[in-house]
Amino acid sequence: APESPMSSSESVKSLTELVQQPCPTIEMSKDGKSQESSEPPASESQSTTPLPLSGHSALSIQELVAMSPELDTYGITKRVKEVLTDNNLGQRLFGETILGLTQGSVSDLLARPKPWHKLSLKGREPFVRMQLWLNDPNNVEKLMDMKRMEKKAYMKRRHSSVSDSQSCESSSAGIDYSQGASPQPQHQLKKPRVVLAPEEKEALKRAYQQKPYPSPKTIEELATQLNLKTSTVINWFHNYRSRIRRELFIEEIQAGSQSQAGSSDSPSARSSRAAHGSEGDSCDGVDAEGPPEGKPSGPEADELSSAAAKSQGGPAEPAFEAGEEALRGARPSERAEPESLEDTDDEGRLRAPRQSSPPAPPRPGDALETLPNSATEGDASTSAASTSVLTGESSYKSKESSEKISSVPSTSSTPAAGSQKANSLQSLFGFSEAASSRNTRDSSLRKKKAANLNNIIHRLEKAASREEAVEWEF
DNA sequence: TTAAAGTCAATAGA
């Protein structure tokens, strides 16, 4: 990001002006996909930002991001969701035209926003775009227009293709057809998507509980036992770790916002929260937040924690047993000897489901639950420190910041709004509603944090083994 | 080099 030579106050001002701009023009990007551009962060060229900045474009989006005050990502997504649903606008349209992201990414982003201070510059971009969009008084109209245009274009296309039977337009279509028609031609242009069986996921989760950062050897073993590609196992761990991390973030955010009792939730926002809350796990077993209304450990209960519990050597769990059975039948995977699948330390308790040893494996891990939740506590201070004059972006925030900070220090550093500058930005980046109030599920959160802590421990151990001298910060 | 962060895009389910 371009470091701005401006003083903070100047940047506040310009940013304020910038974002407040009603935005007379929206040069719609021809196409949402702008990602590739990977413009150099320092680039001044405005042309590098194909998406509508919804405001004047003296600055590139990168610059905007760089000088943006801390934004309440959760509040922003909440509002965006409201606006979209209220106006019957889809994520795809919104994502492609406003954010330059695909539908899936948008869905993910809206459902699980990371706290601002946890985001990289790149990661902040969509939030800045969303904020700008929210501030644009004509945002909905514009999107509606887009929608209409798309529809029209679609109709037109369909029309022409109908009348002009032979060419179903688009060269790409040809590929698809040939692909579908003749299996032969190009051997899979695309490799088929791997879909892990529930049992495989279970096994991987248990492995994760045992070792969030498995050694290459362990990965190899897992892959062999589950009959998966090594890369699949590696990817799974990467994904799982990062998704667990995110779950923790939102847990904290929610815990924080609810602990300060915000009953002013708007219905739609509430419903959306509830919706994904009840969904349970978003990262497949990571459990977005476990049971919505405090069901302690039902079938839907926090998977992460239950996984931890499971891995603790608790009694065999029915579901799991079933899973093993399924795996046994489903996978022809010739499992190695009934030995510990893990090269794991001492206990080597983890076992992937295998034919030879159907009974539930002992599961280590429960102890985690009792661990202090220091897991993510680290950045509270740093983020707070990073909070600049620019902060104080939201009334919503400022209203709760103090409590939030005390209740959930690690969530998102919340600036204490106060200065005039902050106020001016409040109007800019202000959020109209209070945080949604939700029932806390402390234990769930605790468990997750414990898992995270476990994760950290692994890293510490790893680092220690490398004999690194480090100053640990937590 | 490795892990994290950020996305894509295929899919499933509503």
Added chain:
DNA sequence: TCTATTGACTTTAA
């Protein structure tokens, strides 16, 4: 048709 999930890939950061 829309949203959510998730394996894989790309980029970024350490």
